[in-house]
Structures are given as structure tokens and as C-alpha cells.
Amino acid sequence: MSEPQQPPLPPYVSGDHGYPPAAPQPAYPPAHTPQPGQAQVGQPQPGQPQAGQIHPGYAHAGQPHPGYPAYGAPDPAAPGNPLGRAAFLIALITFGIGLLGTVAVPLLYTTTGFGAIEIITSASGLITLIGYGAALVLGIVALRRPAPHLLAGIAIGIAGSGVIGTVVAWMATFLYRFI
Numbered sequence: 001m002s003e004p005q006q007p008p009l010p011p012y013v014s015g016d017h018g019y020p021p022a023a024p025q026p027a028y029p030p031a032h033t034p035q036p037g038q039a040q041v042g043q044p045q046p047g048q049p050q051a052g053q054i055h056p057g058y059a060h061a062g063q064p065h066p067g068y069p070a071y072g073a074p075d076p077a078a079p080g081n082p083l084g085r086a087a088f089l090i091a092l093i094t095f096g097i098g099l100l101g102t103v104a105v106p107l108l109y110t111t112t113g114f115g116a117i118e119i120i121t122s123a124s125g126l127i128t129l130i131g132y133g134a135a136l137v138l139g140i141v142a143l144r145r146p147a148p149h150l151l152a153g154i155a156i157g158i159a160g161s162g163v164i165g166t167v168v169a170w171m172a173t174f175l176y177r178f179i
Helices: 082-111 114-143 150-176
Strands: none
Touching: 082 114, 082 150, 114 150
């Protein structure tokens, strides 16, 4: 008597994302014992690579055999990208300093004169330009290393837009002096 056939589950239900579905396992052990020359169902055949083994044709690329996922814990030797993390933190701190300087200008109008506001605004702009430049350089160097690039990419985005914004603001201020 044969087992009733069930349709295979879609990948999103089984948690098997991107790998071919596994062969269905029988509910009961086989009724007969296999002969010495017979292959068992679900057992690897001689000459076939096991899961995670390197296929001889793919050994040069270091990829496991196609269709056989390589399971295991992630490599503990990959700590991340500390240079990218530093660039990200510098970009965020610099962004905060620039934001604080922008918010503080209206408060300074009521307490100080225009000369003090110009000095404080220029100092804030110079500090943010130096910080954004440092974050941009560190982010670019971090991208060239073989490590995760997410924080380095975000740092480059924040720092690049900050440098462009600061330079455009300085150019606009310079041009308004002549009008």
C-alpha cells in the first residue's frame, strides 16, 4: 500500500528561502531491508558530495555544491568593520553638532549681537566641515576593506551630503554679501 501524496509546501511556509525543497521523509520505516547492492532512499550515493562539501568542479571558487546548502554558525573571525563604525559615529556626531548650531542661531539673536552670531555660525560650519570630511574619508577607506559595508555606506551618505550642504551654504553666504 502506498503513502498518500501531499503537495509540497511553498518556500515561505517551510522557512526554506532560496533552497530546493527537501525530499519528503516516509512516515514509517521501509517494510523491507535493502539488499547489499541496493541504495537506500535518502542515503547519499557513493561519489555524491555531502551537504557543505566542496564539489571538485567548484573547488576553485570555494562554493559548496549547488543545491546543497552549507549549514553552520557564521564565521566568528569576522568581527565587523570597526573603521566603518567609527565613520558612522563621527558622521552622526557631526550631524548633531550642525543641527545644534542651526537650532541655536535664533536663540542667539535675542541674547548676543550680530558679530557673535557670525563667529559662532562660522565656527560651527568649520567644525561640521572637518567632521564630515573625516567621516567621508574614513567611510571610503572602510569600503575598500573586506568587511560589512552598511555603516560605512551610511556614513558616506551622511558625510557627503553634509559636505555639499556646508559648502553650498558658505557659497550662498559669500554671494549674499555682494548683493
